[in-house]
Amino acid sequence: xxxxxxxxxxxxxxxxxxxxxxxxxxxxxxxxxxxxxxxxxxxxxxxxxxxxxxxxxxxxxxxxxxxxxxxxxxxxxxxxxxxxxxxxxxxxxxxxxxxxxxxxxxxxxxxxxxxxxxxxxxxxxxxxxxxxxxxxxxxxxxxxxxxxxxxxxxxxxxxxxxxxxxxxxxxxxxxxxxxxxxxxxxxxxxxxxxxxxxxxxxxxxxxxxxxxxxxxxxxxxxxxxxxxxxxxxxxxxxxxxxxxxxxxxxx
Numbered sequence: 001x002x003x004x005x006x007x008x009x010x011x012x013x014x015x016x017x018x019x020x021x022x023x024x025x026x027x028x029x030x031x032x033x034x035x036x037x038x039x040x041x042x043x044x045x046x047x048x049x050x051x052x053x054x055x056x057x058x059x060x061x062x063x064x065x066x067x068x069x070x071x072x073x074x075x076x077x078x079x080x081x082x083x084x085x086x087x088x089x090x091x092x093x094x095x096x097x098x099x100x101x102x103x104x105x106x107x108x109x110x111x112x113x114x115x116x117x118x119x120x121x122x123x124x125x126x127x128x129x130x131x132x133x134x135x136x137x138x139x140x141x142x143x144x145x146x147x148x149x150x151x152x153x154x155x156x157x158x159x160x161x162x163x164x165x166x167x168x169x170x171x172x173x174x175x176x177x178x179x180x181x182x183x184x185x186x187x188x189x190x191x192x193x194x195x196x197x198x199x200x201x202x203x204x205x206x207x208x209x210x211x212x213x214x215x216x217x218x219x220x221x222x223x224x225x226x227x228x229x230x231x232x233x234x235x236x237x238x239x240x241x242x243x244x245x246x247x248x249x250x251x
Contacts, residue, residue, distance in 0.1 A: 003025050003028040003029055003030040005029060005030070006025075007031050007033070007068055007069050007070045008025055008033070008070060008072075009033050009035060009110075010025075010032060010035070011074050011075055012035075012036055013075065014040040015036075015075075015176070015177070016175045016176060017075070017196045018075050018076075019042060020200035021200045021203055022042065024204045031045070032044050033047060037049070037051075037052075047060070047063055049063065051076055052094035052098050057097060057101060057102050057105050058105070061108070062109070065109030065110060065112075065113075068113055069113075070120060070121065071121045071122075072121070072122055073125065074102070074123065074124045074125060075125045077098060077140075078091075078094065078095055078140075078177070079095070079137060079139075079177060079182075080137070080139055081136055081181055084139065086249070095140060095143055100147055100150075103124055114161075114162075114163045115158075115162075117162075118163075119162045119163070121164045121207065122154065122166070123166045123168065124147050124148075124166070124167050124168070125170070126144035126145075126148050126167060126169050127171075128170065128217060129141045130142075130143070130169060131169060131215070135246075136185075151213075152167070155212060164210050166207065166210065166212060166213070166214070168203055168213075168214050169213070169214070169215045169216065170194065170216045170217070171193075171217035172186065173194050173195075174195055174196060175196055178193075181248060184248065185248060192217055194217065202214070202216055
């Protein structure tokens with residue numbers, strides 16, 4: 001698929017991974033618009049909205065629903081690493097708003113025009129964490145699990161309309177989204193982390209191929225399938241690292 005002259009909306013496009021994706025798409029002739037709380041450093045078209053609140057999501061939905069898009073890429077995300085009881089109520093709610101509610105609401109806003117035009121592409125970027133469901137990432141894992149389920153259901157709902165749905169699940173990526181504690185955990189457990197430019201390239205290629213789903217990383221992609229049929233084995237495999245993580249949060 002050619003990206004030339006395609007109108008593409010990217011949430012979270014001001015971040016490190018988002019900016020790399022935007023540059024790749026623009027280099028191929030796409031007309032990219034970033035939706036984010038902060039303006040991108042590069043000269044992308046920009047819509048300023050806060051997806052961490054209900055009011056902000058509604059304002060964003062009204063804005064994007066009034067415009068024509070060929071591709072909508074839901075990339076924005078936030079996470080909490082630690083015991084779920086230590087996540088503030090405000091951040092917990094914001095996590096579900098940004099990671100799940102906002103993508104669903106924005107898709108709802110753009111679908112009428114896409115369906116009327118009989119063409120469009122929804123791309124939801126979640127995480128391998130949404131299929132393996134890691135301890136100490138409870139809200140992030142559960143929100144991205146919801147995004148994966150929404151993507152599958154939406155794909156079935158839109159069959160035959162000309163609108164495609166892609167779900168992308170990278171493993172951990174070395175971006176500012178990771179707190180110092182996440183990086184300490186990654187070092188302690190030898191967690192695999194990919195470089196942003198590698199994942200940006202793979203996401204763009206996944207969009208180009210209009211793939212249904214893409215899971216990045218080995219052995220994580222194998223664990224995704226294993227967890228779906230034998231979660232007990234994955235529990236056992238992750239137990240030692242889960243205990244190492246728990247040790248980081250002892251009083």
